[in-house]
Amino acid sequence: MIIILGGRNDEHCIHVANHLDKLKEEYYFLDTRNYPIFNWEATSQNCGSIIAEGKRISFCDIKSVYWRNYYSVPFEKISDDEFVSKMVQREKESALSSLFYSLKTNWVNSIKAFELHKKKAYLINLMKENNIRVPNTLITNDKDRIEDFFDKNNNKIIVKPILGGAYTEKLSKNDLTKERLDSLITSPVQFQELIDGVDIRVYAFKDEIYAIRIEADTIDFREDLNAKLIKTELPKNICEDCKKVMQISALKYSGIDIRLSNQGEYVFIEANPAPMFIYAEKQTKYPLTQSLINLLTS
Ligand SMILES: Nc1ncnc2c1ncn2[C@@H]1O[C@H](COP(=O)(O)OP(=O)(O)OP(=O)(O)O)[C@@H](O)[C@H]1O
Ligand SMILES: [Mg+2]
Structure with a gap:
């Protein structure tokens, strides 16, 4: 059984759920905006259960987790003393994130990858140490x-x-x-x-690499609603660098952002742990959904 970490209002969560339906794979949404009920024996492996969408799920029955959104633990006023409310929030947060670190399952991707991604400057530093070209x-x-x-x-x-x-x-x-x-x-x-040139978005699923050239009129392509997405090939050494970046960043799949300079140099910007892919798949016809589903179900 598969856990979709995110909300029933998220386009990518729904998309993945629809594909799991077709395969008759059992799944449940875990939306942490409603703090879940769970019991967890921290001293033995995968011993305990969590209630998701009304269903009690034993940790050992979780085949994989599609991590789309962890909304963290919302602040709730439970006392007039703000310190008490903040402490309760911290307690809830620590319990859940410790569980996410400990649960042995096929995380796509793991909490470690998400925590690392928040240390972007450290990752830039790590990439540089691994001889990957960064700005x-x-x-x-x-x-x-x-x-x-x-x-x-x-x-x-x-x-x-x-x-x-x-x-x-x-x-x-x-x-x-x-x-x-x-x-x-x-x-x-x-x-x-400034890396003058074009954006390359790479979707990487373990060893599968799909590269897209983005032609946009703005420096940050997200500002150009008419940006064009075109299939492209990467040199072999850059494919290897993508795999290295995934390894450094503890990622099983990723949307990697690269700039291709006007001089033909590939410069790595960042590797995203829960990238959007539906639009890119529509534009390029790359089998991105299938690759992700394979990761979750194999
Ligand atoms: N050094 C650079 N030279 C040229 N363009 C860049 C550079 N850094 C970033 N960009 C452009 O800006 C975009 C966003 O950059 P980046 O992903 O680093 O920002 P971000 O704020 O971390 O974004 P996100 O919201 O994805 O986390 C890149 O995809 C690229 O188009
Ligand atoms: Mg980015």
Whole structure:
């Protein structure tokens, strides 16, 4: 039996569920916005059960988990003392995430991969250590160190958040107004060398690699609603790098973002642990759903 971690309102969760229906695979949604009831003997392997959609599921019967969304544990006011409510939230969160770390099943993908993905700058560092080409990157809230980084990278820079939540923006020295530099003190940001070129999105399922070239008019393709998705082939060494990135990032499948520079260099941006794929499949006819279903059911 398969667990779909996410909500019944999520397009990708529903899509996967529909395909499991066709295969007559039993599955249940686990939507953590409603904190689940569970019992777990932390000292013995897979001993315990969890109630998902009214069904008591023994841990040892879980064949795999499709991790789409873990909504974390919502804050609930259970006392006038905010500290007490926060403590309860922390307790619930720790119990559930410890269970996710411990449960031995086919996680697609695992909590470890998701936690690692939140340390994007560390992953950039790991990729570099593994001889994978990544953009020169500076993370700082120190306005006095920025000019030097711009000079070293020929004044061709982008800025983006460290974790995410805002679009990537091109920047030149002229954009470094006093106001902007002073605002840095509120939070560090991420500067990178600008990789002028096109986006490549790779869907990787263990050893299967499907690459797509994205032609967009904006620096961050998500801003261009008319972006074109075109099937492409990757050089062998870049396929190997994709596999290495998956290994470093503890991923079984991923949507890997790469920039192909105008000079023909492949530069790795990041590897996403729960990528959207329905639109990409429609545009390219790659068998992305089937590859994911294979991972979950084999
Ligand atoms: N160094 C760079 N040079 C050129 N373009 C870049 C660079 N970094 C990012 N981009 C563009 O911006 C997009 C988003 O970048 P990235 O995935 O690093 O940001 P994010 O905020 O982490 O996004 P997400 O919401 O996917 O987590 C990339 O897919 C690419 O199109
Ligand atoms: Mg991204």
